[in-house]
Amino acid sequence: MIATLLDIVTSAAILYAVAAGLLIVFGVMKIINFAHGGFLTIGGYSALAVTKLGWNPWASLVFATGIGFVAGMIIERLVVKPLYSRPLDAILATWGLGIIIGQLITIAFGREVQFVQSPMSGAIEFAGASYSSYRLVLVLAATVIGVGIAALLQKTRLGLVTRAVIMNEDLARGLGINSGLVRFFTFSLGAALASLAGALITPLSSVDPNMGVPWLVNAFMLVLVSGVSFMSLLVATVVFGGAQVLVSTYVSPVLGGLTIVVAAAVLMRVRPQGFSRE
């Protein structure tokens, strides 16, 4: 029982870490960034690079975030910015971008599945059950990400400006806010978060050039039902992550893999605004 509960919490934490970057880009730009899976992959391979260089595995978190941020900055300037007035084309462009990232990684690292050294292994006793210590660390990481984003949005000047752009971009621009700069920053931040998430999940599994795709689909569904609120994203990850764990545990892991997609589709049919309050 405790173990199942921990499974739900840790799964929700992983989903939250993966979806947060997608949500922030969606909030500001009103586009789903389909290159999110690509940035996640970049993070996974950053962690692989750290392993290959023989650095401390924990360094991969900082390294991946930095690489993701820089990649985001470059891509925003070169690809996304020229398409701001054409949101549909921008979505298409990010989709293509995801494919390009996958191919570049294949050229650089090869197409085979590879493994990253885990920063910690083994299990610890937690609330009477022995449980994977790294998964518990993920909960901590997701909390830090969540609190960090909340603090950024609520407590800083940049956050204030960003919230203004999220609410009404035209009005914000009318008030002298440089919305282009806000977009530049959020896209890079979104990429950095995706890359960090990629580095966080790889010690549990493996890296390959297409590792981002299944995560992208789930993150996309979670963002759809969350609107642009990080609170509703939290609710969505707990509810859907929980559903996924329960279906996998009590029905079948094969169906468990479909749970989030199906549940999101059903929810959107019943309650079009999803978990957001409006």
Place this chain on the structure above:
Amino acid sequence: MIRRLKRSVLALAVCLAVPAAMAADPVRIGIPVGLSGANSVVAPSVVQSAELAAEEINAKGGILGRPIVLEVADDGSGAAGAQKAFDSLLFQKKVDTLISMETSAARNAGLPIVSRGKKPYIYTSLYEGRSCNKYLYCNAPVPEQMVAPIVDQFMKKFGAKTFFLVGSDYAFGRGMLKFTREYIEKNGGKVVGDEYAPMDATDWTAIISKMRSSAPDAIVMSTAGGAPNVTLTKQFKAAGLKAHIGNLSVDEGTAKSMGADAEGTYITASYLTTLDSPKAKEFMAAMQKKFGANLKTPNDLSVPQYDAIYLYKAAVEKAGSFDSDAIIKALAEVSFDGPRGKVQMSKQRHAPLNMYLGQVQKDGSVKVIETFNNVDPGEQCPNLK
């Protein structure tokens, strides 16, 4: 225009005049293999084995005077990629035979294409058994040769009574574990869990939870070879569960890449690097010489590939031609004395093999616990003549 016509006529004449040179045309061996996806962890070792066999044979004059050329194609470790790979190898590259280690999903998807292409196909991966096709031979272990040593070790030596089975959700995982379940139940053991995750699954959380709640004495794993094996083993290790572990799909190369996480796992194999027969040592030395620091650990998925190319050579030489029907008939009759001992695919398209029960050590090497000589593959394809 006229000049061009003249030139083409000339070219045609040249073409017609070269059948004499055709004799030195290479023998093309198609190797569809999982360079991406689950098998990508072992595929490079398979290609290396094939390269050594081709080099050795070419150095001694090839097959019936024709040098071997390898055509490697990525099957993506799955059905969709295999269809493309088989199709392009058979109909565009015009290979003379297919010899490869692949997932069962890829093999099953490729077989109808092989039937159309009418070329011999030697499958070199251990698998769930009972794949029968006019053009298909297999020189690697099947459940009849693999399951008993592990289950017997757990039940008779360790007194294990309850088993949990976990595998990838496709022909191999299900077929292998169905056989395992029957064998356990026949011997009075009890299967307390039987779970499958998708072939490309990387998250084993739910299944590990079930293992925890059913607390089995022993766990038998049978995932797709390579990546899923590693993720399952890592996550199992991280979960801190205690049970005897048997793995029907882990090879020594993959065990190496898992390092300490696989320590203690029992495996059965027809080849292990620690074998000390002269042929095995000779093979290992040749591999080390050819690939040096780039050598991928030879293993039970890659060595049959080496054997199979020699078996094909022997069959062609016995048939005296490259006629498919004649080669297929000859494949059952020829044998090759290689790193795994003498291998002959004489039992309904399958081969009796020397099998080893091994245990993975901390450094990823495998220690031989017990040897079983000349284990019969049992009834595999009784309806194929």
